[in-house]
Amino acid sequence: MKWEGGRRGGVEDRRGLGGPGMIGGGGIVAVILALAGYYFFGIDPQTVLSGLEAVQGGQQQQQASVGAPQDEAGAFVDTVHTSANDAWVELFQAQGKSYQPSRVVLYEAATNTGCGTGQAAMGPFYCPADNRVYIDLSFWSTLDQQLGAKGDYARAYVIAHEVGHHVQNQLGITDYIQQQERQVSKTQANALSVKLELQADCYAGVWAYRSNTKMNWLEAGDIEEAIGAASAVGDDTLQQASQGRVVPDSFTHGSSADRIKWFKTGFSRGNPADCDTFAA
Template identity: 45%
Template structure:
């Protein structure tokens, strides 16, 4: 990936020098509970409508939802990004996602709201609660921030067998994809609907949400390649390898030797590869409607 010498985002919080108390036992995502009275009258059909029209047809989902999740006010202890190469890489990738989504939102006559990205070590406190590095990168809709312990990139290479800088970039772009879903009101409606369903049915909605974020990551890769020529030969293969490496079926098989489809929350390796590829090949947000897809 041709990232050196490119613009770095200012939306980075470096908390690696801070000490966090407490702990958190969780998964790979941290949803936040919706405030009462926010978007509660839309069911799954409402989700399909919102996703189908999306902002790229000029419809403001906030109007449809009559308000959405508001960011939680927090006192930030911001520090400048240190001069190490991994943090510089993260800042460049985040900046490039900003370029892509600013353009797409502007084409829809809207203004893109940039997320923050927090670099931390070991544990971190977010609006969604305390989290440990072991859960991996995550996006918190409560404060609209992406959280990343840079040690995950070593895990991606050594534990999951997915090396390469573009594999790392895919992970960041996927979490930014969750930010896009929050701006569109999709995440809020999924969380609301999921609370009314059985665990297995709720997991299916979670899979749709995660696969859509993979598709959004693919859209970023499309523009990074076609508009700014960031990709080197083999980069797409690195991203696809990473997507496959963290599929629910592969992770479950590696962990327990068993695969339980009803417990999937992120999608199979094949599904994750398929939806990233959809975004990358088309660059079209309309192709990312996982909620209306006949087949995931």
């Protein structure tokens, strides 16, 4: 991915500030089970974090640097996140709507969020309460070395997926689905969560199409890297690795095949109208 030179909107950099505790663990199974808390198995961060005490959060926000990070890893996140927001600004404007860009926070181990205390073991996540995407960059090693999703475009897919959740929040989809989930059975609520997550995958594909049309930054193998990431984080793949069996009724993000399918759907034309996973 030829991302260098792309527009950068800045990040909120809390790295090195410390934070409210952290979750430990070791081995691939422990990593998968820890990550299952939010990113892979779709638990709302407001639910995950509601019981955790937010310590030092106000100090972190006051001390965090806001701007363009100088390290390559930070610059990459900044560039991709900015590109994703730029794509959605244009798409909303084309529909006569206003889009408020998300913000991205880089942190280490743990940090305060509008949804409670964020932990690195949760993987990247979006908090709808403060419109921020939170990323501990150690997740890239987990994605690459332990989940087998290698390459910079696999990481770009993750970022674009989280911005996709911000788009859903802007459109009121997130609130509507959460309301519906409270009125149905657990199995039905899981099915709604799957549709929400697959739509975010499709929105990531929309970004991939539109950003490349604008920047021409795709290189050979990039889309395959994104597809590899989508496959690696399918519920069936993760459940088989962590517990040795697959339980479809407990899916909250969708199978590997479905995640790949919907990313490809968004990428095929770059049209958000193709991403109606609820109708499908």
